[in-house]
Amino acid sequence: MENSVAYEKATELRLGLPGIDEPAVLSSVKNNKRPLHDEKSGENGKSGQNERAPPSKAQIVGWPPVQSYRKNNFQQAKKSESECGGIYVKVSMDGAPYLRKIDLKVYKGYPELLQVLENMFKFTIGEYSEREGYKGSDYEPTYEDKDGDWMLVGDVPWEMFITSCKRLRIMKGSEARGLSCSGV
Amino acid sequence: MNYFPDEVLEHVFDFITSHKDRNSVSLVCKSWYKIERYSRQRVFIGNCYSISPERLIARFPGLKSLTLKGKPHFADFNLVPHDWGGFVYPWIKALAKSRIGLEELRLKRMVVSDESLELLSKSFVNFKSLVLVSCEGFTTDGLAAIAANCRFIRELDLQENEVDDHRGHWLSCFPESCTSLISLNFACLRGEVNLGALERLVSRSPNLKSLRLNRAVPLDTLQKLLMLAPQLVDLGIGSYVHDPFSEAYNKLKIAIQRCKSIRSLSGFLEVAPHCMSAIYPICGNLTFLNLSYAPGLHGNKLMKLIQHCRKLQRLWILDCIGDKGLGVVALTCKELQELRVFPSDPFGAGNAAVTEEGLVLVSAGCPKLNSLLYFCQQMTNAALITVAKNCPNFIRFRLCILDPIKPDPVTNQPLDEGFGAIVQSCKGLKRLSLSGLLTDQVFLYIGMYAEQLKMLSIAFAANSDKGMLYVLNGCKKLRKLEIRDCPFGDAALLEDVGKYETMRSLWMSSCEVTLGGCKSVAEKMPSLNVEIINESEQMEFNLDDKQKVDKLYLYRTLVGHRKDAPEYVWIL
Numbered sequence: 001m002e003n004s005v006a007y008e009k010a011t012e013l014r015l016g017l018p019g020i021d022e023p024a025v026l027s028s029v030k031n032n033k034r035p036l037h038d039e040k041s042g043e044n045g046k047s048g049q050n051e052r053a054p055p056s057k058a059q060i061v062g063w064p065p066v067q068s069y070r071k072n073n074f075q076q077a078k079k080s081e082s083e084c085g086g087i088y089v090k091v092s093m094d095g096a097p098y099l100r101k102i103d104l105k106v107y108k109g110y111p112e113l114l115q116v117l118e119n120m121f122k123f124t125i126g127e128y129s130e131r132e133g134y135k136g137s138d139y140e141p142t143y144e145d146k147d148g149d150w151m152l153v154g155d156v157p158w159e160m161f162i163t164s165c166k167r168l169r170i171m172k173g174s175e176a177r178g179l180s181c182s183g184v
Numbered sequence: 185m186n187y188f189p190d191e192v193l194e195h196v197f198d199f200i201t202s203h204k205d206r207n208s209v210s211l212v213c214k215s216w217y218k219i220e221r222y223s224r225q226r227v228f229i230g231n232c233y234s235i236s237p238e239r240l241i242a243r244f245p246g247l248k249s250l251t252l253k254g255k256p257h258f259a260d261f262n263l264v265p266h267d268w269g270g271f272v273y274p275w276i277k278a279l280a281k282s283r284i285g286l287e288e289l290r291l292k293r294m295v296v297s298d299e300s301l302e303l304l305s306k307s308f309v310n311f312k313s314l315v316l317v318s319c320e321g322f323t324t325d326g327l328a329a330i331a332a333n334c335r336f337i338r339e340l341d342l343q344e345n346e347v348d349d350h351r352g353h354w355l356s357c358f359p360e361s362c363t364s365l366i367s368l369n370f371a372c373l374r375g376e377v378n379l380g381a382l383e384r385l386v387s388r389s390p391n392l393k394s395l396r397l398n399r400a401v402p403l404d405t406l407q408k409l410l411m412l413a414p415q416l417v418d419l420g421i422g423s424y425v426h427d428p429f430s431e432a433y434n435k436l437k438i439a440i441q442r443c444k445s446i447r448s449l450s451g452f453l454e455v456a457p458h459c460m461s462a463i464y465p466i467c468g469n470l471t472f473l474n475l476s477y478a479p480g481l482h483g484n485k486l487m488k489l490i491q492h493c494r495k496l497q498r499l500w501i502l503d504c505i506g507d508k509g510l511g512v513v514a515l516t517c518k519e520l521q522e523l524r525v526f527p528s529d530p531f532g533a534g535n536a537a538v539t540e541e542g543l544v545l546v547s548a549g550c551p552k553l554n555s556l557l558y559f560c561q562q563m564t565n566a567a568l569i570t571v572a573k574n575c576p577n578f579i580r581f582r583l584c585i586l587d588p589i590k591p592d593p594v595t596n597q598p599l600d601e602g603f604g605a606i607v608q609s610c611k612g613l614k615r616l617s618l619s620g621l622l623t624d625q626v627f628l629y630i631g632m633y634a635e636q637l638k639m640l641s642i643a644f645a646a647n648s649d650k651g652m653l654y655v656l657n658g659c660k661k662l663r664k665l666e667i668r669d670c671p672f673g674d675a676a677l678l679e680d681v682g683k684y685e686t687m688r689s690l691w692m693s694s695c696e697v698t699l700g701g702c703k704s705v706a707e708k709m710p711s712l713n714v715e716i717i718n719e720s721e722q723m724e725f726n727l728d729d730k731q732k733v734d735k736l737y738l739y740r741t742l743v744g745h746r747k748d749a750p751e752y753v754w755i756l
Contacts, residue, residue, distance in 0.1 A: 062261035062668070063643070064559060064586055065617075066530035069318065069344040069372070073477060074530050076374065077453075146457075147483050 087162055089143075093121045094172040104162040110154050117141060121170060128154045140171045190215075194223045203228045222246055229253070230688050232270060232294065233713065236743045237278035248287045249313075250275075254294035256691050256737055257641075258666055260318065263693055263735070265719065267750050273300045274748075280307035288313040288339075295319070301326030305333035312364075313339035323348040324373065331357035339367040341394075349375030356381040365389040369396035371420045371451060376400045387412045396420025399453040404432045410439035418472075419443070420451035426459060437462045450474035450500075457485040467492035471519075474500040476526045487512050498522040503538045503559060510542030514549025522555035527586065540567035547574035555580040563620055564592045568602025572609035581606055582617035588644040591621035598622050604629035607637075617641040627651035631658020639664040649676035656683050666691040674701030681708050689739035700729030702736055706756035713745060714738045716754040 087104040100120055107113045114125050126136030133152050134140045141153040145164045153161070153168070197220055200206055210220040226249040229235060241247070254270025272294045279286055286308040296319045304311065311334045324347065330340060331354055355378050358365075365385070370377070377400055386392060392413050397406065401422035410416070426433050446466045455478050470493050475481055481489070482504040490496075490509070496517040503525050505513075513520065523546060525538055540563045547553060547570065554577045563585055591598055599620040607613060607630050614636055618626065622645035630637070631654035638661055645651065652672040655665065656679065665687065673696035684690055684705070699716070706714040717735035745755045 060588070062258065062263045063588060064527060064530065064584055065261045065641075065643070066527060066559075067260045067318070067344065068262055069346060070476075070526065071530045072346070074479075077479065 087165075089165055089167050091117065091120070091168040091170070093123075093139075093170040096121060102168075104165060109158050110161075113153075114141065117168075117170065123170070130155070138172055141168065142171050143168045190219050193219050197223050201226075225249060226288075227251070231739050231741075232272075232275070233746050234688075234739060234741045234743075237275045239743065241278060241282045241284055245284070247284050249290075250279075250286065250288070251290040251292075252294060253292045256666070256689060257293075257664070258668070258691055258693070259293055263668070265717065265750070265752070266320075267295075268717070268753060269746065269748055269750075270294045271748060272296050273303075276300050276304050276307070280304075284308075285310055287311055288315075290315040290317075291319055292317040293319065295321040296326070297321050298323055298326035298329070302329040302333075305329045310336060312336055313341075315339065315341040315343070316345050317343045318345065320346040324350045324354045324375070327370075328354035328357040331355070331362075332359065335359075335362065336364055337362065338364050338391075340365075341367055341369045342372050343369065345372050347373055349373050351375040353378055353381070355385060358385050360388070363388045364391065366391050367394035367418075368392065369394065369420065371396040371398050371422070371453070373398045373400075379405045383408055383412065389413070390415075392416065394418035394448075396451060397422035399423055403436060407432060407436040407439045410436075410443055414439075414442040415445055416443055417445050418448040418450075419446050421449070421453075422451055423454040424452050424459070425454050425456045433459060433462065441465050444469070446470070448472040448474075450477075452478035452481060455480040457481050457483075460485055460489050463489065464492050468494060470496055472496070472498040476500040476502055476524065478502070479504065479528055482509075491516050493517060495519055498555075500524040500526070502526050502528045504528045505542075506537045507539055507542035507545065510538060511545045511549075514545040517550060519552060520546070520550040521552050522580075523550075523553065524557040525559055526557075527559040537561070540564045543567060544570050544574075547571040551575065552577070554578055557582045557584075559584045559586065561586060562590055562593050563599060563602065564594050565597060565599055565602035565605075566592075566594070568599065569605040572602075572605040576609045576611070578606065578610040578613055580615040581610065581613060582615065582641070583619055584617065585620045588619055589621045598625070600625040600629065604633075607633040612636055615639045618645060619643060623647050624651040624654070627654040631655050634659055636661055638662065640666070642667045642670055644669045646670045646672065649673055649679075652676035653679055656680055662686075663688045665689075667693070667695060669694045671696055674698055674704070677701050678704055681705050681712075684709065684712055684738060685740050687740070689737065691735075691737050692733075693735040695733075695736075697733050697736055698729060699727070699731045699733055702733055702738075703729065703756050705738065711740055711742075712738050713741050714756040715749070716756065717752060718754065719752055 088101050089104060090099050090101055092099045102116065104113070107116065110128075118124055123139055124137050125139055125141060126134040128134055142150050143153055143161075143165045144167050145151050146166065150169070156164075193216070197206070197209060200209060203226070206220060206224060210217045221243050223246060224244045225246055227240065227244055227247060228251045229240070230253050232252045232254050252272065252275065254272075255264050255268060258264060259268070270293060272291055280303055287310050289304065296316060301322055304314070306329075314330060314337075327340070330337065358381075377398065379401065382401070383405065386395070386409050393416060395409065395413065395416055395418070397420055399422050403423060403426045406421060426436075440462055443466060447469055449463075449466070449470055449472070452475060457480055460481070467489065473493055473496055475486070479502055482502070486505060487509055490512055494516055497519050499513065499517065499520060499522070501524070505525070513523075525542075528537070538558070538560045540560065543558055543560070543563075544567050551574065553575045556578065557580075560583070563583060592602070600623055603618060603622070603626045607616070613634055616630070616634065616637060616639070618641065624647050627646060627650070630640070637659045640655060640659070640662065649672055651670065652667070653676050655662070656676070672692065677692070677697050678701060702714050702716060705712065715737045716733050717737065719734065749755060
């Protein structure tokens with residue numbers, strides 16, 4: 001029965017397109033990219049169906065199929081959230097005698113935030129890279145998130161950061177380096 | 185059959201309650217038809233344009249409870265213009281003029297004006313129950329009329345309606361003599377309510393079993409209400425924001441502990457997640473938990489809450505629960521039958537936090553799972569095949585991958601085989617929604633295996649007319665078919681027009697059907713209303729039969745063309 005062969009093919013775990021022997025790049029779980037349209041028509045042997053491809057996600061009317069009541073509710077909730085005033089968090093720096101408080105809502109992104117921290121505590125933060133954290137300085141900006149975990153500032157998108165950040169801590173010295181090792 | 189007096193048959197028919205069975209009974213012979221129609225009290229009409237109120241009233245003079253549905257399902261997603269139709273007023277007017285003693289009215293996707301509500305409230309002395317789901321067109325003034333005039337009202341249930349909130353005193357309109365309330369749900373109202381009036385109403389409603397509050401009801405009022413109504417079975421919390429060290433919070437803990445009957449919990453429209461521990465005492469008894477309007481609740485706090493809910497049968501949640509959270513559900517909720525995972529960002533701009541992994545975990549841990557609505561980042565054939573094996577009892581399977589044409593990310597194949605496994609394994613499947621990259625093949629499987637399928641929703645799928653033909657030829661019990669953005673044209677539409685008479689309705693938008701094709705259906709099948717919704721200006725100037733039709737909605741009807749269609753709707 002056609003089905004069992006298809007079943008086997010479907011459960012066969014392999015990297016890459018069927019019919020090709022060398023492994024292709026494995027797309028990561030979080031990859032949001034649209035499939036290449038030429039691949040699609042090649043697989044199915046049907047051409048001329050590529051006009052079917054929808055425009056970018058933001059433009060498709062009625063997609064994703066979420067009830068308009070739910071969508072409106074979401075907008076309402078977001079609005080009241082944003083009208084709620086600033087997101088104030090405490091900032092501590094290892095070795096400094098007292099803490100400061102800043103409003104995260106005021107800043108547009110990480111560069112601005114880091115600049116402000118540098119000015120506030122009179123130090124320099126190194127260069128950020130995804131792999132190695134902050135290099136070139138003894139200090140690393142870290143934050144405590146909603147789950148109580150200590151995270152390196154800069155890893156997640158800005159919007160996600162400001163909603164999950166509870167407090168900031170500028171770590172110094174060896175502790176700092178421990179956090180930035182990409183040995184997760 | 186002729187040996188039994190009518191009263192005996194009537195008594196026997198009393199035990200037959202399902203609409204389907206009653207309909208069958210009425211077809212047996214003339215005398216059964218007669219007895220059945222006089223004894224029928226509850227009628228369900230899936231499409232308000234399939235029959236007229238006058239004919240309904242003539243056939244069922246003993247009618248007490250009426251359920252009506254108006255707009256097609258895709259109206260939920262803004263694909264149907266607002267004034268397309270589905271007005272309830274003509275129904276209420278006709279019923280009011282007649283001698284029908286209406287007691288219950290349930291409406292879905294209909295346009296309900298304040299005028300209709302007022303007429304309703306004044307026309308039926310014994311009116312007991314009003315349930316409005318996804319309706320629009322009314323304000324709190326209409327609700328005030330219901331409250332003021334329906335002396336024996338038991339149920340006022342407003343689910344996900346767009347209500348123009350005049351911040352009224354509608355709650356104060358329930359007279360002091362009104363003590364019959366069993367169910368009150370106003371969670372969808374956006375405005376302030378008179379809290380004092382609410383407390384007084386609850387205190388004089390000893391039979392109140394279901395209470396769903398809106399966002400404007402603060403915690404201290406909630407606490408007072410729970411003290412007044414510890415018999416509640418179903419609770420919808422409005423605002424749950426407070427300081428964990430406050431007196432109000434302590435009082436709430438005590439109040440909740442008295443509510444030993446709560447089996448259903450929803451709302452948390454505003455939530456302070458660090459205060460969920462007050463809820464734990466009632467979690468162990470919950471069978472239904474709806475947190476889909478509570479984006480503030482996620483991460484560890486959410487996990488902890490779910491871990492207390494061992495008897496859960498239905499769970500509605502946001503995708504911020506993540507695959508890991510679904511793993512907790514799989515370990516904890518062994519009685520789970522229905523799972524709905526909604527996107528935290530309903531505009532689909534962000535990344536959904538759940539993938540095929542979460543679904544596989546739930547399918548493995550919850551063998552009783554039979555109903556699913558799942559918005560996710562991606563899906564694989566392997567996962568769907570596993571799910572099909574783990575849960576052969578699916579009745580409803582609705583999958584929505586946020587990128588509508590996304591293939592299996594591991595194999596880059598379409599999801600034909602995965603969905604094929606679902607329809608082959610789940611022999612009782614009644615409702616199916618597809619998404620992801622799909623070819624004609626999946627429809628071959630559906631036509632072959634989905635013998636009980638009643639409703640099918642398709643978007644951005646298939647390669648040719650064959651897809652639609654497989655479905656129309658194969659699914660004998662199909663009642664509703666809704667299609668958008670698929671390459672189905674006139675050949676598929678016209679292959680078997682008789683089939684549409686066996687169905688409630690067909691929706692096709694952004695497909696390849698032409699005006700000529702639609703005209704052909706209308707000509708061949710006078711028992712169908714074939715509606716074209718054409719919102720572009722071209723419509724006026726281009727009557728070419730080869731013109732592609734934007735939106736087609738056809739449905740069977742006993743009463744011909746409706747008279748209330750707006751200008752841009754053509755009934756062929």
